[in-house]
Amino acid sequence: MEHSREESDYNKVERWCRDQISSGRGILFDPVLFQTELKATSKDFNFPLESLQSFFRNKYVKHIKSNSHKVRDNMQTKYIKEYMLGKSIKDLAEETNFSPALLARRVVEEMTDLGKKGLSSAMKNPLEELGSINTIKEKYRESEERGRKSSSLTTKTTRLAREVNEAIASDPLCGPATDRERHFIGIEYEIVLERGLKNLGKFSLLRAYGSYMS
Numbered sequence: 285m286e287h288s289r290e291e292s293d294y295n296k297v298e299r300w301c302r303d304q305i306s307s308g309r310g311i312l313f314d315p316v317l318f319q320t321e322l323k324a325t326s327k328d329f330n331f332p333l334e335s336l337q338s339f340f341r342n343k344y345v346k347h348i349k350s351n352s353h354k355v356r357d358n359m360q361t362k363y364i365k366e367y368m369l370g371k372s373i374k375d376l377a378e379e380t381n382f383s384p385a386l387l388a389r390r391v392v393e394e395m396t397d398l399g400k401k402g403l404s405s406a407m408k409n410p411l412e413e414l415g416s417i418n419t420i421k422e423k424y425r426e427s428e429e430r431g432r433k434s435s436s437l438t439t440k441t442t443r444l445a446r447e448v449n450e451a452i453a454s455d456p457l458c459g460p461a462t463d464r465e466r467h468f469i470g471i472e473y474e475i476v477l478e479r480g481l482k483n484l485g486k487f488s489l490l491r492a493y494g495s496y497m498s
Contacts, residue, residue: 297336301343306382311456312344315376318456348383355382359394367391368427373451383458384451386464392448395424411462412450414445 304311304321311318322340326333356364363376373391377384385407392406393400396419406413413419417428420442426445452459 293329293331297325297331297339298343299307300325301336302339304340305344306381308378312381313378313384313454313456315454315456341457347381348386348465349460350467351380352384354381355387355390359390363387363391364424367425367447370427373447374454379452383455385455385459388448388451392444395427395444397421406448407452410442410445410448411473412445415441417442419446430496 287423311321323333329336332411364374367373373388377387380387387409388410389403392410392414393403394465396403396406396414398406398413398419400415417425420428450451
């Protein structure tokens, strides 16, 4: 009987995560709102916050993987084109229900000649690494003119740098800060958690995981 109740509770949590992700709601684009909603849900479901965060992230990674090919296939025809016309990376991510940080990375990869190492550095410090217009491929530099006309910012940096910085800051799940947090908590615990979900008593494991981390 206890096992059946735990399975039912697990299904409620899974459904909540799935609904939040598939709907592309605001919590996916606002770190403060994300934490607020997860804390409230953790309390409502009597479910450890750390377990909920890890469970939500695993579901979100699957969502990103299943949609990555669409973003890649439409990078030139949609995302770069609309960015060139003045639409922000963050807005494009929200419209597509895709990670702002990952979309920003794809845009930078397309619009610059940075190598893998340079790309990683740009994602960690966009205002500095993307601050010069010379970093941007010549065919895309006209987007900087549109950016200046549509922005009230007078900071001496590029539109691309500001947009990437904004996109990363708005991403509660895939930005560099999240990567550091995951390493701090310990990737091995997420691996244990994911394996455990395949077994019976998975809800109990999630609770135990949360108790261990708290």
